[in-house]
Amino acid sequence: MIRLEKIDVTFKQDKKEIKAVRDVSLEVKKGEIFGIVGYSGAGKSTLVRVINLLQRPTNGEVKVRGTSLTKLNSKELREERKNIGMIFQHFNLMNQRTIYDNVDFSLKYSKLSKAARQKKVLDLLKLVGLEDKVTAYPNQLSGGQKQRVAIARALVNDPEILLCDEATSALDPKTTAQILELLKELNEKLNLTIVLITHEMQVVKNICHRVAVMEDGKVIEEKRTIELFSNPEKELSQDFIKTATHIDQALETILNHQVLSSLAVDEELVELSYVGNQTAEPLIADLYSKFQVKTNILYGNIEIIQDTPIGHLIVNLKGNSTQRSKALSYLETQQVKVKTIKQTKEKQIISLVEGGF
Ligand SMILES: Nc1ncnc2c1ncn2[C@@H]1O[C@H](COP(=O)(O)OP(=O)(O)OP(=O)(O)O)[C@@H](O)[C@H]1O
Secondary structure (H helix, E strand, O other): OEEEEEEEEEEEEOOEEEEEEEEEEEEEOOOOEEEEEOOOOOOHHHHHHHHOOOOOOOEEEEEEOOEEHHHOOHHHHHHHHOOEEEEEOOOOOOOOOOHHHHHHHHHOOOOOOHHHHHHHHHHHHHHOOOHHHOOOOHHHOOHHHHHHHHHHHHOOOOOOEEEEEOOOOOOOHHHHHHHHHHHHHHHHHHOOEEEEEEOOHHHHHHHOOEEEEEEOOEEEEEEEHHHHHHOOOOHHHHHHHHHHHOHHHHHHHHHHOHHHHOOOOOEEEEEEEEEOOOOHHHHHHHHHHHHOOEEEEEEEEEEEEOOEEEEEEEEEEEOOHHHHHHHHHHHHHOOOEEEEEEEOOHHHHHHHHHOOO
């Protein structure tokens, strides 16, 4: 549906060049929800605006349904853009007009009859759950409701593509979840292709099928969401995942907590992660029966991403170092990823004791 080929965007500012997007190639398939995630300044907004040529690339090709947008004249481009709706963080509604008029405005050049046009607007407002707000004004609506109006407006020309530029960033978590649910519904009902940019991995986790991670204008990792969550390769991706699974907060709490973080010589603090339907309990029971290693779970979290559970645990393993090492190897044979967070080196302690401490 969308193909970006070797896109560069360079801005010139006070004789300085800012390379906002560097050599990005991406493909988004029809009916897909594709996420672009990155910190502020990574180039996400610039890249998403390239898709409908709100931002012309300095180099590279933008193809939508096989058509090269950069080669179209302005009339052809206007026509092609009808196929691409867009919503923004701050909704961009016209405050002096009613909700009905805000949606209807985008049909200004449509060839629909008056009755068909009216039906279209009312149907869309119903689709986004605002049939009772037809005569209200934007400042009488909540943030979530305003975004619903913006979604209705973006869909008025029956586009196949919806671009979402930080569409939930101004909303509280509950409203964010409701808007994401609506986007998911529209994706399924209308087979709408959605490209969504965000700095929140939580958003990606909830609805994206695939995701690209951007840093410094480049796409540094791109894969299915489940794969990114189960096997993030780049450090930045790992950081993002930690914020979505809350494992970073858990670790901080544990490491700052004297009782939790102080380890005896036969203990080890370990992070375990696993994907799929296995649960941790039988494995943990195995660690005791097979290797006499006792496991104390300090934190546990299971995310369901596209119907697949992904588990993260922080555990304290207690046993002698040979037993612990065998237990960890065993976990790895069971497709559990193991990362030691903290251990007390026995040798160090022995040498301190021998040294008279
Ligand atoms: N019109 C412009 N002129 C000059 N520089 C720009 C322009 N638009 C964006 N930039 C710069 O390009 C870089 C990428 O900005 P962009 O807005 O695409 O990033 P982003 O990842 O969307 O960040 P944010 O979420 O904060 O908007 C930044 O350094 C920004 O300052």
